[in-house]
Amino acid sequence: xxxxxxxxxxxxxxxxxHFPRPVSPIARDIYTTAFPEGFAAGAKRYGLPVTTxxxxxxxxxxxxxxxxxxAPLGAATPPEPxxxxxSRLHPEYRRRRSTGRRTSEILAQDVDEWENVHRPxxxxxxxxxxxxxxxxxxxxxxxxxxxxxxxxxxxSVTLHSRLTVAAxxxxxxxxxxxxxxxxxxxxxxxxxVHGSSPVSVADEPTxxxxxxxxxxxxxxxxxVTATEADPATALNELAGADGPLGEAARLxxxxxxxxxxxxxxxxxxxxxxxxxxxxxxxxxxxxxGVAQADPQPVLAELRMQFGRSTAATxxxxxxxxxxRRSLALRxxxxxxxxxxxxxxxxRALLAVGERLVARHRLAxxxxxxxxxxxxxxxxx
Numbered sequence: 001x002x003x004x005x006x007x008x009x010x011x012x013x014x015x016x017x018h019f020p021r022p023v024s025p026i027a028r029d030i031y032t033t034a035f036p037e038g039f040a041a042g043a044k045r046y047g048l049p050v051t052t053x054x055x056x057x058x059x060x061x062x063x064x065x066x067x068x069x070x071a072p073l074g075a076a077t078p079p080e081p082x083x084x085x086x087s088r089l090h091p092e093y094r095r096r097r098s099t100g101r102r103t104s105e106i107l108a109q110d111v112d113e114w115e116n117v118h119r120p121x122x123x124x125x126x127x128x129x130x131x132x133x134x135x136x137x138x139x140x141x142x143x144x145x146x147x148x149x150x151x152x153x154x155x156s157v158t159l160h161s162r163l164t165v166a167a168x169x170x171x172x173x174x175x176x177x178x179x180x181x182x183x184x185x186x187x188x189x190x191x192x193v194h195g196s197s198p199v200s201v202a203d204e205p206t207x208x209x210x211x212x213x214x215x216x217x218x219x220x221x222x223x224v225t226a227t228e229a230d231p232a233t234a235l236n237e238l239a240g241a242d243g244p245l246g247e248a249a250r251l252x253x254x255x256x257x258x259x260x261x262x263x264x265x266x267x268x269x270x271x272x273x274x275x276x277x278x279x280x281x282x283x284x285x286x287x288x289g290v291a292q293a294d295p296q297p298v299l300a301e302l303r304m305q306f307g308r309s310t311a312a313t314x315x316x317x318x319x320x321x322x323x324r325r326s327l328a329l330r331x332x333x334x335x336x337x338x339x340x341x342x343x344x345x346x347r348a349l350l351a352v353g354e355r356l357v358a359r360h361r362l363a364x365x366x367x368x369x370x371x372x373x374x375x376x377x378x379x380x
Contacts, residue, residue, distance in 0.1 A: 005059070006058065006063075007056030007058040007063050008054075008056050008065070008073065009074030010065055010076070011065065012056065012063035012065045013063060013064055013065065014062075014063055015063060015064050018263065018264060019061070019062040019263055019264070020262070020263060021263070021267065022059070022060025022061055023060060023061070023062055023265050023267070024267050025370065025371065025372045025373075026150060026266055026349075026371075026373060027264065027265040029372075029373070030150070030153055030154050030157050031062065031264070032055045032056060032057060033154075034157040034158045034161070035053070035055050035157055035160075035161040036052040036053060036054050036055060036067075036161070037052075037161070038157065038158040038159060038160065038163075039053045039161040039162065039165075040052035041162045042161065042162040042163060042165040042166065044096070044099075045099070045106060045110075045162075045165070046099065046103060046106060046166070046169060047096035047097060047098070047099030047102075047103075048069075048096065048165060049068070049069045049096060050066050050067060050068060050069055051067040051068065051070075052066075052067045053065070053066055053164075054066075054067050054073055069092060069096070103169060103170075103173070103322070104318060104322050106166075107166055107170055107322055107325050107326065108325060110163065110166040111166070111325045111328055111329060114163065114328075114329055114333070115328075118159060119332065119336055122156065122159070122337055122340075123255075125152050125155070126255075126258075126336075126340045126341065126344060129145070129148060129152060129344045129348075130254045130258065132145050134348045134350075134351030134352075135351050135354070137351075139380040140380075142351060142355070142380060143376065143380050145348055146348045146349065146373070146376050147373065147377075149341070149345040149347075149348045150345060150373055152344070152345075153338075153341035153342060153345050155341075156337035156338050156340070156341040157264070157338055159337055160333050160337045160338050166325075166326065166329055167326055167329040167330040167333055168326060168330065169322075170322030170323045170325050170327075171190065171193065171322075171323045171326045171327060171330070172326075173319060173322060173323075174189070174193070174319040174322060175189045175190050177315075177319055178306060178316070178319065181305070181306050181307070182302060182305040182306055184302060184305070188298075189302065191295075192295045192299050192302060193299075193320070193323050193324060193327060194295075194327070204255070204256070206248070206251050206255050206256065207252055207256065207285050208285075209248045209251070209252070210238075210245075210248040210249055210252045210282065210285075211286050213244050213245040213248040213249075214282075215286070216245075217245050220237075220238065220241065220245055221286060223237065224238070224282055224283055225283055225286060225287065229279065231275035231276040231279040232275040234275075235249075235257075235272075235278060235279060238253075252282075253272060253278070255340065256271055256281070257270065257271050257272035257278055258270055258271070258272060258340060258343040258344055258347060259271055259335065259339035259340050259343045260339050260342040260346065261274065261277070263342075264334075264338040264339065265342055266342055266345050266369050267346075267369055268342065270343040270346060270347065271343075302316070303317075346369065349368045349369050349371070349376070350365050350366070350369070352368045352371075352380065353366060353367060353369070355380070356368060361379070
């Protein structure tokens with residue numbers, strides 16, 4: 001059990017789902033500022049009765065606490081009759097209740113903006129960082145590169161948190177309402193929609209392009225699918241290949257390979273540091289991917305149980321459309337934001353660490369991951 005002091009007034013929840021280990025100073029600084037900023041914008045946009053979701057660090061561990069609308073951080077939830085009265089008299093509560101009635105419209109706008117504006121911009125921002133080889137930069141350029149990585153990381157967290165409500169509200173409303181009407185367990189309802197988003201089942205454009213290129217190169221395909229293949233060697237050979245195959249491999253390794261694996265922090269390894277994981281992902285995709293159960297029979301049964309009237313069918317289909325929209329955002333907003341940013345920031349910090357080890361100023365490159373940004377500026 002974590003016995004660290006509580007990070008502030010009120011009840012705080014240990015967030016060991018997103019941060020299963022103590023965090024780095026860089027992740028701490030970003031998440032305690034950028035996440036609440038983005039979440040506040042998303043909560044207001046969807047009419048939630050909270051100001052934000054606050055993050056604090058204590059003893060290296062991350063905690064969060066909902067910040068009630070119209071109350072100071074740490075304030076207890078008022079009694080239900082009082083809350084009912086406030087929600088009808090307080091101007092901001094009334095505005096948000098009105099906004100909440102437009103959830104489907106707002107969600108459709110957010111998904112469209114993500115697909116056509118934000119995701120292309122995030123890809124471009126990360127590819128720009130990827131084009132720099134940190135190990136070849138001089139000290140001043142490496143310092144500037146680290147600062148750009150951290151700034152990109154901060155932007156990613158702000159956008160991720162702003163889209164958190166959008167990424168969950170559609171699925172939440174669908175699961176709750178369908179479970180309520182049909183009596184079906186919520187997990188079964190959610191499972192019927194899972195797989196609607198390609199990203200949710202590890203199907204990304206860069207991976208599809210690489211698999212297509214592999215299938216046109218039988219020798220390369222055999223080297224990937226061979227069970228005795230050394231993961232690091234196989235991936236290096238792909239990255240060094242000529243033509244479309246090498247280009248596709250380098251792009252996939254620069255995206256999927258440069259993401260952190262299990263948490264939004266520079267302390268987590270990048271996928272490229274665990275080549276067996278990457279090769280297994282590629283091998284699975286090349287062999288046809290993991291078979292997904294067809295959700296249509298389950299959805300058809302749920303639709304029938306929900307009601308046979310036109311009104312019931314229309315309600316079910318509208319809720320399902322929103323659930324699919326949310327699912328499209330849920331994983332993509334992480335893969336193209338936090339994980340990629342954290343991975344590229346880790347890459348830059350390890351380059352700093354290697355340089356400081358060579359100058360006998362650090363014992364191990366990984367120690368640079370524990371530095372404050374200002375310490376990096378001073379160290380080089």
